[in-house]
Amino acid sequence: MAESMQERDDVLICSICMETFRKPVMLPCQHSFCRECIDSYADKFKHVQTDENSGSTGYEDVHQLIACPVCRAPTSLGREGVAGLPPNFHLAEIVERFSSGVKVEDDIPYCSLCEEGNHVKAVKFCTNCGVFYCEECLVICHPMRGPLKRHELISPLEYLSQETSQGQVSRDHQSTQQPSCPRHGRSFDLYCEPCRMVICVGCVVEHQGHAMRDIPSAAENDKPAVLSRTNELEKVLGETKESLSGVLRLHSKIQENQELHTQEVEKAYCAALEALQAWRQHSLDGIRTRYSQWSVECSAILKHLQLQAQEMERMVQASNDLLASMDVEFLQGSTDFTKTYV
Template identity: 75%
Template sequence: MAESKENREEVLTCPICVETFRKPVMLPCQHSFCRECIGVYADKSKPGQTDEVSCSTGSEGVDQLISCPVCRTPTSLGREGVAGLPPNFHLAEIVERLSSAVKIEDDTPYCSLCEDDNQTKAVKFCTDCCFLYCKDCLATFHPMRGAVKCHRLISSLEYHSQETSQRQTGGRDEEATPQVSCASHGQPFCLYCVPCRMVICVGCVVDHPKHAMQDIPSAAENDKPAVLNKTCKLEKVLQETKESLSGVLRLHNKIQETQELHTQEVERAYCAALEALQAWKQQSLDGIKTRYSQWSVECSAILKHFQLQAQEMERMVQASKDLVASMDVKFLQVS
């Protein structure tokens, strides 16, 4: 905690007076200083001037050139002098918010499990167990494994902020839109770090030393043109894709239609060939039947003729045998 406060003090300290910023202004190199401090520094940088010279303007009609007290980057103050430097409203807001954050840290609630005579300030609050935990109790009684692995933990600062808000509003408003806040510090996002390209809260400022900051609405407005430009390009690509899709769809439909036509032609050719084959089959069968029927009739007539002849011969053979077996007188008479 002491190290965090030291880092915050360093971030909030003017490099010239080494005190908390008062009406900070920003040079083009992104370094900020108290307006009064940079004015005095600019006056001392003028050749032949003393500390009593006005700190708000440069020499009449001449653009004063100074070096940044931190990085020594040359900077032209312009004809308005220090008065023309842009105020760093973001830094001023950070100073105000960090002052409020220090007060909130002082009001951090205590652990729910520590004994009364040895209470320690909490670092986490479990929204499922509804208990505040200090660092030691969190590791001992609420390890993130097993049955409590899926429990949601928030920082004690976020818990304190929610409790304070509920007390001020008279309870929880279920229908209210939840405030988007930092998971690490529980503070609402209010700044945008330009080099890191991320939104941060006032508690995150110590992790982004000497980084250029913007308020979220300004950063969003700055990024919206690029996003809109990309959106327009994407819309053109989408339109071209839709046109290509329509062309491919038409080609696909044409292929299906052609396939259907060819299928119908094959079906018709097959049916015609099948009908012709069936007609040839029937004609061939009829011819075979006719020819073989005629041959069968003729063969039957010949067969009947030979059968009659065979029967007649059998009778004659039997009569001859009977004659030979008869009396000699009868044999001689008949033969």
């Protein structure tokens, strides 16, 4: 644990001022320094370059080139100088948590090889294998001999301090294993042009007499063809997306027209139903009016005929009574009957 604490302190210390990081920034080589420290270092480096090139003019117009204080890798600062270097937010967060008393060990990933249920915090991370190792798994699975001797082992905190959102894998998703030769366990270093395959140093014997190139130059040689094909695919992709957009618009238009025509049919149906109901009501009202009038007229005629029938019945009865009377009465009443009922 003491070794782990010392290791943690070393990771959180700037290699220029030898103090805890303050506003750390990251160089392209992944080494971090305090912004003020690398700024002062760049100024001194610039003075050294100016002294060495005192006969030259217009040096200020050239992007300043510095060497990393740790690995001496060249770095161009660009037009913005140190101000253009990206901040190492993750390292700053670790420093802040350490300074506030929060346990930084909580961020350290577990060993990638330990069995489930027996997780142990990692003590090393292999940048070649992309695997976190605890002390026991490191001795058993990654002995520093043979091909593994060239692998770079760093502390988990150093790995976390170098982690960026652009290219590094987060601690929740550990980095995948770098490609290596399955036969010899070595990293691929060469490209065999006739066989069109990458090989390691151990495979060279099997490819004797073949034209070989280093992997970076071979990749650069093949990139134009891939780029050309990519441009073609992007063009086809653009056309496909344009067609897809057209079909989507057509589909949307079909749905809109379906809804519009459905509404028109429903509207026409409601209008026709309303007109039919109005015609029905009008027809029924007309029928009631006409037949009611006819009924009144018929009732009046019926009443008149009934009165007339009653009168006729009375006349018939009077006539029958007259006929049944004595002759003298008949003769006396016939004249009046004729006058009355003519």
